[in-house]
Amino acid sequence: MSVNILSEPTNETLSSKQAIWQQIDDFALDALYDELNLENKPGLVCPSSNGSHSDMNHDTFIASITSLRGYFATLSEFGYENRAFVDLKNKGIYQEIKMRQATNNVNTHKGAIFNLGFASAAIGKCLQQNQSLTTQNICAQIVNSWQYDLTHHLERKADSHGQQMYKKYGVTGAIEMVSNGFQIIQNTALPCFYDTFYRTQDFEKAAMQTLMILISALSDTNLVWRGGIKDLMNAQMMAKQFLQAGGVYQSNWRQAVSTVNQYFIHCNLSPGGSADLLAVTIFFYKVENEFNNPV
Template sequence: MEREGRTGSSKAQAIEIASLAVQAILYEASCHPSPGLVSATSTGAHSDMDYFTFLDSASALISPLIQCAQAGLSTESPKEIFQTIRSIGQLGERRMFAKTRGVNTHKGTLFLLGICCAAAGKVLYSGAGFSSLRSIIQDMTEGLVEVELSARNQELENKDPTKLTHGERLYLTHKVEGIRGEVQRGLPIVFDIALNVYKENHDLSLNSRLIQTLVTIMQFCEDTNILHRHSLETLREVQERANKIIALGGMKTPAGSKAIEEMDKDFCQRMIGPGGSADLLGVTVFVALLEEFFNGRNS
């Protein structure tokens, strides 16, 4: 029997949560200039995808994100919910690849937003309030790095290199925990840094606000997309340039805005695509929308 809430059945609640996630995906893909990233006006550092590829991909993620939110709307523990949504995520990936003809547009996004949708569902079901979202995410993913990376170090070293995932390969090479480490720690870049920047810059246009938040994230993100295609030195360069741009004021000043445009041109030429930072921007927007949603329910 479906549990009823102020917005109706669990299916209706799940759709409401997932719609905010899709909104966040579309916001991230639409803002510009987003250095090296696909946007409404640029293919960024990519030759195999464009804005419409991202729209196609976003449409493919609607169903799995609804299912993830529904998984959270249950009596299951956070750990049990996480195991449930792993299989949903695998099906979601297949839907995405079918829609994009094999192009990886949102694999990282689906992983992060699937977890966040499920956690939001659990928050709503339990009545714990928005402030519990981060701790539920941490409860869901506790021990993820140890189980999938560090405890398997010897196994990964002996594995056929062609069979390793990008995340596994980068952990072996650089000991970078990537998306797994970030989510296990409760998304500190999102909750401790980016969310505040996004909320504090509400006086900017929505586009400028998104870019300001993106460049802020780029300062701190151990972006595995950059590491996979380039090097640790390139990643450090990206972080340092982002730091200098924020020091200039970013989208709040002419000098900062010009520096962002120049960085976009440079990254497109050098094929540097900070996709990990883009994923965290999408999560930041989603969390901000969730906070408004939960506050609205309680007002």
């Protein structure tokens, strides 16, 4: 599929644009469904378990994802139109209100609204400049277009989990991750996903291997909030041990993941930041493979 969008304001061009916005929206929602439906994720909600959560379940997440439909298309269009940073921010705030209405005020996808929102807007920027939709180009657009605004013009609520963890432990969160162009995804998570999927031809294995790499490497503020620095280090160590033992290439890899999952649930740990980044990784994978491979 070609990503070259002509600038002439014809009906055909408008239809082409709208089709791409819709496709970006579908990819974002599909990535969130893929992350949600990955079974046995340590401490996280999946179809068969609430993980370490008492206030949300699989149905809560389905309602949340449903409420997001159309948002990522809008953000991609905003990026294409070079809309002001405040427009993107306000749309995200409005979308979070819609999400909380759908989930009875449970925060299921605030991270996705932020992470995938700016990724979608950056895709619009790439299309406007006729750049190929590679993860590198998309992330460069985020840095070049919004790094300053994200760093200086985004309200950081003092009572938020992220800000409390930054003040107490110096652990940075989603704002820094996005403003720096998802470095851990570019350098670690997406290469892992590609490599594992190429070697196994198994989406589940690729997703789980990538999640465990993210848990092993990310200073996940959700883990720190629930358990503190010691529990973060323990979680990272368990993920590293799983990977060092062979990861999903072990014959008993599901049992090995289950052991980690049981520990996380026992300690009330949930690597929500890693789950958010897994969804972004899957999104980038979908975008790259749809738009950069000849039909």
